[in-house]
Amino acid sequence: MHMEKTGDKNYSNRSYRFMIVGTVIMIVAAVVTGILFRVISKTMDSIQPEETVVYDKHYAFIAEDSESDLWAQVLAASSDQAREYGAYLEDLGTVLGRDYSAEDLLRIAVNSKVDGIIYSGGSSDKVAGLIDKAVEEGIGVVVLQNDVEASKRQCYVGLNYYELGQMYALQIKNLLNGEDMGDKSVDILVDGDMSEGASNLIVMAIEDNLRSEESDVMPEIVVTRIDVEDIFSAEERIRNIFLEKDNLPDIMLCVNSVYTRCAYQAVVDYNLVGQIQIVGYFVNDTILDAVDKQVIYSTVSVDTEEMGRSCVQALYEYNNMGYTNSYLPVRIEVVDHDKASRMIREKTDEAEG
């Protein structure tokens, strides 16, 4: 008679093992849950309150959206400059989200008692009145591109239209290359709200520079004003020019990037490449490509960086010193086929490299 012992079955040890293993599994699960919850909570960091930068001055940027590419570059440069000065530049049109006119935005900016306004738009009497009201209330006003000469604005930042005319004249010379100018016609497309003085300056500069000691013969120069108040009018107006086949200009000078793009598209659509030469305005990918393909003969590049920074500098100067330059010119240069090709190459290399 003997007793057998189940030696390999120590139940106490077994229960201990189950308890430890089970507890460890559950703790691990709890820790994993904690980590997952933390990870999910981290994703909520994206909805943390946005940082509010404390600024000394509050400037409003007002521009009619007729040249979004140009103003986007100018706004970026202005914002950078403002940030450097500890100021905040508010793109009022974009912030309000509605299609306000520059005049409405100007009124809102004045009523909002901002510290400075950068304005680009029409130059009506109402606008001049609002600018005067702003100046009276101590708000600095810098006008961009199209000057509001009748107002008390502190500063005008823009092109030297005479210099622009000179550049156009040079392009015309190059285009005609000794041909008889008397048979040729030049159409200058300008904004409807551009002052007479400005457009006259361009025409005068062209004529001054085309006139030579040998010949007094001038091409026919026509100034076409595009109504900026009427939406889509630019495209329609330019198409109309091309439809008048008997009266087609030989050269089109566009004083606006939108007009340049419209003219370019029309030349292609009506198969008039080479027949109508276009001298454009502003440099963006489309225009640069067109110059490279020689659909557009050349384009006038505006230094948007300088333009943007200059207007903020003027405001800052006015706020701090009580006065500033009443005119700050913006550098311009011609981009012809060779330069356009080089610029495209550089851009490609930059993108690849």
Place this chain on the structure above:
Amino acid sequence: MKGAFKKKWNNASVMTKMLIAFIVPLVLMLVVNIYMYISINTMMERVDEIYVVNVSLNELADDLTFLQNSMKEYLESKSTSALYDYYKAEQDYRNELAGLDLSNSGTTVYALFENISNQSENYLTTAGETITAKRGRNIEKYKSSYEETVNMYSDLQSCIYALNNSQFKKNTSDYSVLLSSLRYMELITILILFFIGIVNVIVVFLMTKSMTMPLITLSQAANEVAAGNFDVEVPVTEGGDEISVVSKAFEQMLESIQRYIEQIRSSVLRESMLKEHELVMENRMKEVQLRSLQAQINPHFLFNTLNAGEQLAMMEGAEKTTEFIENMADFFRYNIKKIDNDATIAEEIALVDKYVYILNVRFTGEIHYSKDVDESVMSVRVPSMIIQPIVENAVNYGIRDIDWEGHIDLKVSQDDGNVLLSIRDNGIGMRKDQIDRILSGEAAGEVSADHSASNGVGLGNVIERLQIFTGRSDVMDIISEGEGCGTEFVIKVPKEIRPEAEDKR
């Protein structure tokens, strides 16, 4: 540390183990639940906060509309209630505006809010001027001021709308993030609770099983034992819990039961053997007694008679007769007295001396008797009447009918703890088969049958009593070289009798 905890666990009571098995997962689940509750609650609070700004901005816009309408109504009717409404609306609007805090909503929003604040200030000033002009009946002034407020009101509503819209867009995006996070958390919560629940059930099941398994095995073992099967499996539990205690106690109980059974069995065996011995001894003694009684017809009368004869012989001066009768009386007295008891070797030899004397008187000195005795063993106790029957046998069957001079030699010596009693005759000797028959006890009947010439105690009886007395079988040796070569009987008794032999006696 781990070992100490394991030891503590092993030594813990079943109740403690069960409590730990239930409480640990419960606490874990509780902690996980609390953590999840706090996390989800925090998120819900944030969800609640998300659209608070939109609600405030809507109220601000409503207040502004009410303000503008109140002013217009006053301008139209100049009623006191309209004026009251205007002032109330103005106060509400100011309060609402002051309650808005958008300082942490980003620079763009803050700048727009600053615009709204400044425009509101301008608007309220202009509205106040309009009301004052109306009260002062300055018609031109209040008309132009009112036109101004209409524009300002429109701009303000636009700005509030823009701000509300931008906040709503941002909040909706925040809400989507929060909502998707909440859904993930909900999913994780369900999964983790499900997982921990399953693990909990498995752990509790396994632990309960591992704790109750020894009890089940133990109950099965108990059933087996109850059915009489002691070859059972006892669960091993190293711990110090109640189950371990019960298991160990059960194991010890089984061992004890088996030990007791073994003891009882051996005790019964011994007792039956003892009883058997006692019966045999009793039978032999009875036989001896019977024979003794047969041989002793009224021994007291015989002793008295012999004593009277001895005294008569003494009175007559017959010394030899006196000695003879004395020896004879002693011989018979010894027979009577010692038949139930053991005796010393000295007493036994003295009896032989007397017997040989009597025989020599009877047979006129035909028997030449000699003895060689080791005095140191004379006090060793042996059963009574063991030497004399052998001497009697040697006389009757050995030397009685021989033609040569008969000798009987008695020798007492010792060897390896035994006393050797040698009775040697030079008679006719014995055959091998005769010796075997005597030693195996088969000749006992033959010898005892012829007791008319002896004192009635046969060789077989002597051998049996010696065997019972010493507790061993090897008690006598008979040596004979064959016919005419004499016979030697060697009795072998231990100098000290073992306890078992004592019991048997």
